[in-house]
Amino acid sequence: MNRQKHDYIVVSFSGGKDSTAMLLRMIELGEHIDEVITCDTYKEFPAMYRHLATVKTVVESAGIKYTALRNEKSFDYMMLEYRPENPKGFFGKYQNLKGKSWATAKVRWCTKEMKIRIINGHLRELSEQYNIIQCVGIAADETARLERKGNREKNKRLPLAEWGWTESDCLKYCYEKGYDWEGLYEIYDRASCWCCPLQSLKSLRSLRTHFPELWEELKEMDAKTWRKFQVNYSVKDLEKRFQFEEERTRRNLPIRGKEFYSELKQRLSA
Numbered sequence: 001m002n003r004q005k006h007d008y009i010v011v012s013f014s015g016g017k018d019s020t021a022m023l024l025r026m027i028e029l030g031e032h033i034d035e036v037i038t039c040d041t042y043k044e045f046p047a048m049y050r051h052l053a054t055v056k057t058v059v060e061s062a063g064i065k066y067t068a069l070r071n072e073k074s075f076d077y078m079m080l081e082y083r084p085e086n087p088k089g090f091f092g093k094y095q096n097l098k099g100k101s102w103a104t105a106k107v108r109w110c111t112k113e114m115k116i117r118i119i120n121g122h123l124r125e126l127s128e129q130y131n132i133i134q135c136v137g138i139a140a141d142e143t144a145r146l147e148r149k150g151n152r153e154k155n156k157r158l159p160l161a162e163w164g165w166t167e168s169d170c171l172k173y174c175y176e177k178g179y180d181w182e183g184l185y186e187i188y189d190r191a192s193c194w195c196c197p198l199q200s201l202k203s204l205r206s207l208r209t210h211f212p213e214l215w216e217e218l219k220e221m222d223a224k225t226w227r228k229f230q231v232n233y234s235v236k237d238l239e240k241r242f243q244f245e246e247e248r249t250r251r252n253l254p255i256r257g258k259e260f261y262s263e264l265k266q267r268l269s270a
């Protein structure tokens with residue numbers, strides 16, 4: 001006999017400003033939520049872990065189920081140790097290398113393995129019993145994301161877009177409610193994995209300046225793996241570049257232009 005499935009409202013919560021604003025506002029409006037799900041990559045900023053813990057108490061105090069997911073295999077294991085069961089088919093020319101190494105724009109294994117696969121697995125289990133309605137925190141000004149086919153499916157709800165809340169509205173709302181991520185959003189536009197090789201040089205400079213202990217950890221990770229951190233730079237190269245920039249800034253010299261890059265090239269090849 002075919003049983004009618006009940007709707008089950010799930011809020012996807014990354015801990016970032018947008019999903020935090022969506023979740024807190026939904027609770028404030030008294031909207032029904034069955035479960036909040038979050039997925040830890042193992043590489044969130046320490047302040048983000050503290051933020052997640054704070055919001056978890058708010059969610060649970062509102063009587064809502066809070067599920068913290070994560071891959072049983074850590075980011076470090078996947079990046080540095082993982083060996084596929086069928087190395088030939090899986091890795092092609094990389095079959096003898098250990099671990100998946102740094103992600104690239106084309107091979108974002110970590111987004112898939114540490115987030116998407118884990119979240120989708122949990123949603124699939126829930127959907128055996130329920131008709132899932134997934135609330136996703138995409139702000140009203142994130143036009144490209146809003147237009148993605150996957151975000152327009154009928155089981156997705158986009159509360160921020162419904163309310164017309166932009167990214168800056170979300171941050172403002174969170175600050176007003178007393179959530180400040182210990183200043184993370186004063187430094188970064190987005191607070192994703194601190195070790196992400198896809199982040200900009202500006203953001204890596206900030207990591208080195210504001211989180212020297214994480215920068216040291218990044219150097220250690222890089223020394224243990226086989227793919228270059230970014231196309232043009234290992235983390236060691238970046239350290240040299242940033243030191244060189246500091247030297248030139250002290251001498252009031254530009255950190256761009258032909259002369260800068262030509263001397264940088266010499267230093268990197270020394």
Ligand code: SF4
Pocket residue numbers: 041103108110111114192193195196197198
């Ligand atoms: S933020 Fe970067 S390191 Fe983290 S999962 Fe996404 S691509 Fe990978």
